[in-house]
Amino acid sequence: PEKTAKRRAKHLNVHEAGKSDCGVKSNLKSIPGVMTIRGCAYAGSKGVVWGPIKDMIHISHGPVGCGQYSWGSRRNYYAGTTGIDSFVTLQFTSDFQEKDIVFGGDKKLVKLIDELEELFPLNNGITIQSECPIGLIGDDIEAVSKAKSKEFGGKTIVPVRCEGFRGVSQSLGHHIANDAVRDWIFDRLTPEDKPKFEPTAYDVAIIGDYNIGGDAWSSRILLEEMGLRVIAQWSGDGSLAELEATPKAKLNVLHCYRSMNYISRHMEEKFGIP
16 A cells, blocks of 8 residues: 555665765664564563573453453463463463453453462462453553452462553563562562571572573573582573572572663662672
């Protein structure tokens, strides 16, 4: 179509000898709602930061497409029994329909969480990853999270406001996910809740490694052969217990700066972890 052709005219061009460039226009902001090579805020939170945490169930809250897209695109390796104590490669979605947009999806979310507790009793926590419609219609996922957490005896249920339209790249989704860890994991830990293990002078955490193809396992082996003790890895092959243990680390070893500098900076300021 003429309109599309005009927009795409600068995507491809011929380089002429002597000219400094060929006039190709790239690195433009993507348009929310249009599938592009670049992810959205939801993709950054669900697909990157939270999704690889294996013992938590991550709900793609909204229409089925976003969940399907984020579910099929990454190969985060993990040790565990899928569907029993590990859930990385399963897709959980609230499958929003038109009536949910009109009447709200809170009741559907409550029903979904109840079903997940019945079907997967060994899950150690739940995150609610918001897709675009959730923010547009104003569903109160925080209220649902608090109510269900109380009902299930203080279970960790984390609402993540990562609606895709909030950012034109994955990066804001990383930031939002990091802030959710800070607010709903770290800030909820009381002295009684804190992990029951004896810290050592050699405790480190691997931050920002998603174990895509097993790379976090390799990093962990190298660090442990050096005499360090890895008490957590984020978030490839990671667990809720490791997230909770991280504030006891003596050093955060940061792999992907782009996705985890926010929480690392927070831990440096609050807990004094370099």
